Amino acid sequence: MVQLVGAGVVCLNPAGEVLMVRRADNGQWDLPGGRVEPGEEVRAAALRELLEETGLRVAYGMNVATGMNISEPELLGVFSGPDTLHTYPDGNTVAWVTVLYLYRNVRGVVQAADDACEAGWFGLRTLPSPRSAVTDRYFHTLAARLSV
Template identity: 40%
Template sequence: MSALMELRKVWGHRPLISVGVGLLIQDERGRVLLQRRGDDGLWGTPGGALEPGEDFLTGARRELLEETGLVCPDLSLLPVAEGLISGPESWHRYPNGDEIYLLGMRAHGTLSAAALDGARPDDSGETLELAWFALDALPELSANINRAKMSLLRARVGLPPLPLEPTPPAPPVGNFLRELRRFVGSRPLFAPGANVLVTDAENRLLLLRHGDTGLWTLPGGSLEPGESFEQTAARELREETGLMANRLEPLEMFAGPDYRFTSPNGDVVDYVSVLYRAHGVGGVLTLQAGEVLGAAWFGVDELPADDELSGELIRANLRHWKEGQSTQP
């Protein structure tokens, strides 16, 4: 049984966050591979939820094999600006009443049309049928998340986007992970969220001292149901620092086994985190009481040692920033 189904035992039909990957497979004519789903009989792309500790590309290859029996040699994740899945349009209610916010990444690959002759989906019942469809002759699609994926491909060939179905208002921002912990204890949970690079006029990077660990971290935090990654980045930046950005540029997605973190209280999370760069930052630096013990600005050669940073995710975020500085003219 999947980790998500285990959560359903204690959470019921209420909205959950599912971290997963959607696959956009096209043939030599530009047609897209769709599966007719076993739950609602409608069409969508192959894909599904990650398992704890799994990265997106590994999950994409696994889901493609399970749902189609196919292997796509050139399968790769889309650039983060195109590949992100999140936001209110990612809400879906399954026929059994389960509500979910799907988020994660999209992967793209190509196969010959003839490859479908060798398709052998597994016996789970998720895939009733597989077929190629032209982007201007799509069947009835299951859920907004599939409409959004098709609109991405349609835009590439000059076709208009598909209309989205209405979605319910997002739940009030609270502390989704903390509430979930009441039911599941310290077991590994996905922690989707965002961190933000904020620099000053001297190109020094803003770091915060974490209230629980005393270690240095970036402004950022966990995504709440119904939020996009960008909305999370903006909210956490404002809450933790009092600052606001005119624009948040997505730089990179960080996910996989390297980014598992154990809190001082024993809670285990697998981070699924988008790193943003803040542009046009304004406001007065005002630290969030309790959450943040202090703040400082660091030049690229002045960053704290690795053991002073709050885990591998933050270390990887800072390496990304440093590498970006080295490539600038």
């Protein structure tokens, strides 16, 4: 078993829906994300994975009402532990340490690609299944952040 650093993205659209992808290797629904390559900045890896798996990009610019940069992510959390273990079809098991960012502004048309076989927007009360234990932990953290 090896331990790797992962980067993931929670994308919320204006309707409060979250972007999810269904993994091709195990059929589970998850957030867009993946491995941080050696020497790659974690946030850059998260944005690369978002683009590779869904075709979406972060929208850049300023929110006129708040004066804040809308492309700046919020750090949702760093997740590790027994529920982050993932066994791949070839039998290799990886213990992930995942850095998860929250973005509220993305652009483009959702298209599943790379290792995602489906992608779409879902309400927080109507999330698709099956999901892993760590994915559920991501959503508990998100719900606490949003006070849902």
